[in-house]
Amino acid sequence: MRFRIYVLLISILSLYANHLFAQEVHSKEIVLLRDFLTEIETKHNVKFSYNDLLLKNKYVDTNINGVDLKKILDEISNQTNLNFEIIQDRYIIISEKTEKNSSNHICGFIYDSLTKEPIEEANITIYGNNKGISSNQNGFFKLQNLKDNDIIEITFVGYVTEFLNVKDILNKVCINVYLKHENTVLDEVLISDYLSGGIDKKSDGSVVISPQKLGSISGLVEPDVLQTIQLLPGINSPNETASDLFIRGGTPEQNLILFDGIKMYNSSHFFGMISAFNPYIINKVKIFKSGTSSEYGNHTSGVIDIETSKEIPTRIQGGFGANMTHFDAFLNVPLGKKIGITVSGRRSFTDFYKSTTFNRLSKKVFQNSVISKNQETETDSFEDTNDFYFFDVNSKITYNLSSKDVLTFNYLLVRNKLTYIFKTKDSDTYFTKDFLEIKNAGWRLKWDHKWSDNVVQNTSFYSSEYDFSYTYNGEFNFGQSFTQDALKSNLIKDFGFKTTIENKINDKTTFFTGYELVNNDVSYKIHRGAANSTTNIFYTIEDANNNNTHALFFNYGYNNRNKTIFNLGVRTNYFTLADKVYLAPRVYFQQQLFPKFSVKTSFEYKQQSIGQIIENHTSDFGLENQVWLLIDNKELPILRNNQYTLGFLYKSNGTIFDIDFYRKNSYGVTSFTRGTDGSVRSFFEGTGKVNGVDVLLKKSYTNYDTWINYSYSKSTYTFEEANNGQPFPGNFDITNSFLWAHNLKFGNFSFSLAWLLKTGTPYSPPRRIENNGTIVFGELNSRRLPAYHKIDVSSSYEFNFDKKKRWKGKVGISLLNIYDRTNILSRRYTNVSNGNSYSVQEMDNLSLGFTPNVVFRVFLK
CATH class of the missing domain: 2.60.40.1120 (Carboxypeptidase-like, regulatory domain)
Structure with a gap:
């Protein structure tokens, strides 16, 4: 020391x-x-x-x-x-x-x-x-x-x-x-075109996706960054969404997602179906599954670091387009030779036009919710109104103060709104209104200073605000007046300061150090009430906490022309709410044994002081029942995680074989998280373990790429008070996942196809139901749903509007699940009363059926 x-x-x-x-x-x-x-x-x-x-x-x-x-x-x-x-x-x-x-x-x-x-x-x-x-x-x-x-x-x-x-x-x-x-001879790129054009593997073990260089991606009409990440082995979305990413068994709230340094607590539109990031302004997306740089903290699973370009264009550039769910536009404008501005916006048109694509997505999103139940039971006496829309806005100003100084300012706003009304047509006998809004906003001011050719300092101030609001009001007049109401709010305010110094000692050695201070202010409130002429019943649960995280981090990097790669990082975290200091070391090492064959290994230890729990107080609506809260290490333990990996890499003449064996151990896990909710009915503290293998085999030809991803993952949890103290699979454990993908590029035409096959998720079978309606379950998550499989196809064609090739166009089509396979994503059970007794009802969450989408775009280069 x-x-x-x-x-x-x-x-x-x-x-x-x-x-x-x-x-x-x-x-x-x-x-x-x-x-x-x-x-x-x-x-x-x-x-x-x-x-x-x-x-x-x-x-x-x-x-x-x-x-x-x-x-x-x-x-x-x-x-x-x-x-x-x-x-x-x-x-x-x-x-x-x-x-x-x-x-x-x-x-x-x-x-x-x-x-x-x-x-x-x-x-x-x-x-x-x-x-x-x-x-x-x-x-x-x-x-x-x-x-x-x-x-x-x-x-x-x-x-x-x-x-x-x-x-x-x-x-x-x-x-x-x-x-x-x-x-x-590249310093940073270890493998170009790791999967296809625009996806590279870096020498620090990360994978970088450049959306502007991507061709067709199977099932995607546009380069959705969070959907594209799921092509990598070891990254799954059991719910078939863009945002619910399970990286090597870790749950989504354990991932760190940054957009130009702004932490994202909501990274999607339409309840996870579309990512919240406009791909046409994104320069690169960096993904860590292991061996994470010490620069990143307060997470225990993967890192997704999204960056927009800071280059000032020499002339006006931009584009606009639309698909079957939303339209967007972006513009890059030079305001002189030293200042440039980028603005972009996307908005759905679902509140005034509901396309076939939107209806297919809606069917999946709203299944087993109040909305779908009302539609199933709706008669001529009732009517409903479902108004939903989303939008996002991004802006960035870049100012080259001098040859050594660059100043940038970013602003981001992501918003989703849903208003649902269900009522009787010709009377005020029955009226309900559900209103849900999710907002994530943030800004960052960053200063990059070049002290010399080898020493660069980056300093930034940033803020992120997450605001979740749900309200329910019901009025019923059957003889006497009866009202109900419910409320859930969840507010996060982050403010941070970060400065780093990178010193390139020589062409092989780099030393990186920095300090970060983050203030987290988190509150939530849950309320329910019911009243008639004689009775008024209600309860409220609320909490608010504040935490400062002080982090000092160091990183030593050595790269001998990709023959020997060694990155050693150390991060110290002090959480004021828990009043405890944690050490978080990270190591990544790769050695070339033969000209085309290398061995690699990594280790990392991480901590997290903010997380999500599942609440059932306002779950009647059937959407979004997670709550963010700070971890004080008293009622809830600080979440800790370590991961070990060992792998091998072979690359030669268009052939890549990449394999990683890994083990993850988690501590401070509770039974009220997505990984275990519903399996364990009481609050317990326990541990988690994931053993897995990620395999990639790719072959490239002149205009054609094909690759196979295979992942084996066994994710288990252990609570002494549950399941007789024996380990049981997590709710989203997918033991085997197999993807076979094909990309063809021929002139201006691109074609992509992928077949996905994976093990069904586990569920707990019911054993019996008590007279009071309590369901008694058998061994936790001891059965599995049928295997999941589908084929997705995408195709696009690019063309020029003028001889100078400044105005370009693109048309594309995507077909999800082309043989319309009905896949069961998850299964749960609820009780149903007939007035005298209870019975068990099975509730399945189904995947998307056949879903088409088309796109038309215009670019100004």
Whole structure:
């Protein structure tokens, strides 16, 4: 521990000393040319392009008369014997002065061969003598004083080196050079196109999804990020939703989901069926199943870190489109050369038009609820109104303060509203109204500062607010007036501060450290009441708590060109409500044993001070019966978890074989969570265990990818007071899951198909029912539902509206469950009274049947 403290202090003192030294140099009139050029770039809004060797050990006298840029450059040229050539107004190329004929020249633009985006800071040199320059922000370069037999070498980290013969392109119009990716030399990417284009595996063990690069995904008409994540082995949604993600047996509330640093407590629309994130403004989605970076805290399962782009566009970009549930639009606008803004919005049209797709989704969502029951029993005497809609809004402002500073501000709002009324048509005999609203809003202010080429500091302030509100009112007039009411509210207010420093010591070693403070203010209230002319019965349950989490974290990373990868992280968490400090170490290690074969292992230990419990007080409506609350380590224990993994990786010539064996142990588990609710009827504290294997086998051809995912997972819980103290399967335990997927890309046409087969979830069989209506169950979760299987298909076609290819279009179609298989997702039992006695009624929650969807989109590039 002392050694870590000494290292941290030395790093901080070094940064401070460098800062003081920089101040001392700049206080003089004679300064390093490189530093003076940086000041000119900021003051005059220009960008210099040069070879580092040209500026090595060069100093200039800054006592220059006048403020005109050209005069300043002329004076520097006289002092340093360098040429300054202004290209495209604000880009300036620096080269050596020479008396030779400068008419022999070449110029060009360098682009990424896949994205067609310009590559900045690519090295363009004359082969053999290291003379050259770097490309500017637009990928532009120009070389002069060339000989006919010179060879130009173009290099950039992560790309295949390109060689050009000068005699073939000398004195011609500027050429375009497209650099190809070279996966074997990338620092971060371990495997490109891990499943398909736009899905990569990183050297830290995470998987990154880039929605803008995705092709067709089976069953998806648009690149829904949370649905796409379910293609990865070890990630399941037993409820067939986008948001209820069970990552290696962990329950959804144990996942950490971030959107531009804003914590999401509700990540879906339409009660889980659609993710709450607009994919067209998302740059990348980073997913950790194990070996999580120490930067992430207060969760015990997976991490889903979603980021939008912070690049300022050079021109207006955007798009709009619609499918069978909602429409959306987004816009990227440059407000000058240093400021850019992104805005986007999505809204359902379900409150004024109910499509076939929406009706299929509604049938699944509202089954076994008051809404479906009323519709089943509705006669000519009753009528109902079901108004539901959702929308989300995102905005982001990016401001490049200088070449070393970037300021960004994000705002997010996600909202779902449902109003349901059921009443008699021609009288006030019977009237009920249910109103449910779910809102998640947040903002973040972030400052990125580059202390040097190797040291970067990121500092942010952020806030997240989750607001759940449900009210019920009923009025009944059968002889005498009778009223009922119910209420449930759940409010979370988060405010946080986070700062990190990343120091790239060399091309193999990185040191990362930071501090985070988060304030959680959580409250809930549950109320029920009933009244008539003589009786008034009601009760209220409510609670409010506040917790501060202080976290200090460190991470050491070593990567020897992906041959040896080692990440060691330590996080300390202090929860003020529990008044306890926890240590959370994380390790990820990978070693290449043979050129195409590697072994990997990881360990992590985590804690969580906020969670969900299931409440049954307002469950009559049949939707959303979870409540978020803070864990005080008294009535509810802090949730703890550790995970061990061991795996192997083989990759060669379009073939990938990736396998992980893992074990997870959970402590502080209670019987009022989604994993055990309904199985155990009393409140107990226990433990959880998951043993599993995740397997991926993929083969790629030129235009065709196919892969198989297989996951084995055995998730069990143990409570001493329940099931005779014996372990029993969790409610959402899926022992076997098998996915076979196919992606075909042919020109502008994309096609995707996947077949999913998995074990049914467990349930507890009823043994008998008592005279008072109590159901006595047999061994907990000792039986299983039939196997689940379906085939999903998607297809899309992209086209151009104009010759310049700025306006692009896309049409697509998806077909879920094309053979209309009726899958049972879960089963529970309730009692039914006939007036004299009770009987047991079986209630099954069914999957989506055959569900089509179509999309039409327009993009402005």
